[in-house]
Amino acid sequence: MLTRRAAMFSAAAAVLMLATPALSQELKLPRQKVELVAPPFVHAHEQATRQGPKIIEFKLTIEEKKVVIDDKGTTFHAMTFNGSMPGPLMVVHEGDYVELTLVNPDTNSMPHNIDFHSATGALGGGELTMVNPGEQVVLRWKATRTGAFVYHCAPGGPMIPWHVVSGMNGAIMVLPRDGLNDGKGKALKYDKVYYIGEQDMYVPRDEKGNFKSYESAGESYTDTVEVMRKLTPTHVVFNGKAGALTGKNALTANVGENVLIVHSQANRDSRPHLIGGHGDYVWETGKFSNAPETGLETWFIRGGSAGAAMYRFLQPGIYAYVAHNLIEAVELGATAHFKVEGKWNDDLMTQVKAPAEIPGPKTH
Ligand SMILES: [Cu+2]
Numbered sequence: 001m002l003t004r005r006a007a008m009f010s011a012a013a014a015v016l017m018l019a020t021p022a023l024s025q026e027l028k029l030p031r032q033k034v035e036l037v038a039p040p041f042v043h044a045h046e047q048a049t050r051q052g053p054k055i056i057e058f059k060l061t062i063e064e065k066k067v068v069i070d071d072k073g074t075t076f077h078a079m080t081f082n083g084s085m086p087g088p089l090m091v092v093h094e095g096d097y098v099e100l101t102l103v104n105p106d107t108n109s110m111p112h113n114i115d116f117h118s119a120t121g122a123l124g125g126g127e128l129t130m131v132n133p134g135e136q137v138v139l140r141w142k143a144t145r146t147g148a149f150v151y152h153c154a155p156g157g158p159m160i161p162w163h164v165v166s167g168m169n170g171a172i173m174v175l176p177r178d179g180l181n182d183g184k185g186k187a188l189k190y191d192k193v194y195y196i197g198e199q200d201m202y203v204p205r206d207e208k209g210n211f212k213s214y215e216s217a218g219e220s221y222t223d224t225v226e227v228m229r230k231l232t233p234t235h236v237v238f239n240g241k242a243g244a245l246t247g248k249n250a251l252t253a254n255v256g257e258n259v260l261i262v263h264s265q266a267n268r269d270s271r272p273h274l275i276g277g278h279g280d281y282v283w284e285t286g287k288f289s290n291a292p293e294t295g296l297e298t299w300f301i302r303g304g305s306a307g308a309a310m311y312r313f314l315q316p317g318i319y320a321y322v323a324h325n326l327i328e329a330v331e332l333g334a335t336a337h338f339k340v341e342g343k344w345n346d347d348l349m350t351q352v353k354a355p356a357e358i359p360g361p362k363t364h
Contacts, residue, residue, distance in 0.1 A: 031055045040196055056090075059103065071242065074211040089173060098141055105133065112130075118141075147287035148171055148307060149171060196263045252341075254313070258280075263307050279297075316344055322335050
């Protein structure tokens with residue numbers, strides 16, 4: 001009898017559990033609305049917080065649009081969260097609730113959703129957030145794990161990879177309430193944080209080998225999938241475009257500043273490297289419950305994840321931050337620049353003698 005009642009109870013519980021995700025319960029917690037900013041910048045936030053858990057409200061508006069992705073004028077039908085590739089970095093603390101309003105304006109042509117790798121259940125929220133053009137939805141999830149995590153669109157089947165490599169990816173950073181630490185109890189603080197979203201792109205070519213341009217995303221789909229299936233990207237870029245973070249768009253820092261670089265790759269492996277610098281503290285897998293690795297030359301970002309690296313710049317100059325498959329960095333676009341100002345340290349490096357002719361008799 002008991003067993004039967006238990007079975008009935010668990011059946012009822014199962015029904016309840018199925019129904020639970022759609023129910024919205026009032027949470028008696030303070031609310032904070034955060035305006036997101038486009039990468040590589042990150043909205044203002046506390047690193048360590050004395051405040052209790054809150055409901056952090058974010059809004060992402062999906063925007064499908066045609067963009068140019070290199071200096072040759074190659075066009076691309078981007079699908080974006082808030083108009084940028086990647087979407088904005090959200091920052092919350094462990095124990096906070098993320099309450100996201102996802103808007104799909106009727107100017108778009110496709111249904112979209114969002115899967116947070118940091119959220120638990122219902123395909124990371126993907127199941128509960130599918131919105132057609134002209135619709136919006138509100139999702140709330142609790143940030144129970146610390147770290148940098150990817151979010152991306154995942155509307156089902158072949159639409160999943162297509163939407164992700166069309167730009168619908170971004171990251172969220174869940175900080176420990178008492179901030180970052182080195183794994184041995186020493187608190188770590190950053191002076192600046194930048195968010196770099198790396199993306200592989202697959203642009204079809206015509207018979208002459210030139211990149212093709214299409215009237216709409218739908219029209220480009222069949223050709224694009226054919227390129228995608230070869231797993232050889234035509235572009236690997238940081239922040240949506242080759243050169244998005246170089247030259248006058250270089251990231252800036254001063255000698256002595258601790259810079260945290262959050263790097264996401266929603267689809268493909270990558271190996272970030274700061275030429276002339278290092279990773280002082282690197283959460284290669286991006287998860288702050290693990291101690292960071294120290295003193296790294298190159299680190300590995302697994303496709304479908306975000307990592308975080310902290311470095312205190314010690315010399316002024318232009319540093320290239322690259323995907324250290326140098327073909328991808330130089331030929332396909334995966335290069336950013338840091339422009340660092342301050343005083344040069346001769347002890348760390350000096351040119352003892354400038355280039356000059358080799359002394360002694362000429363050999364020819
Ligand atoms: Cu989508």
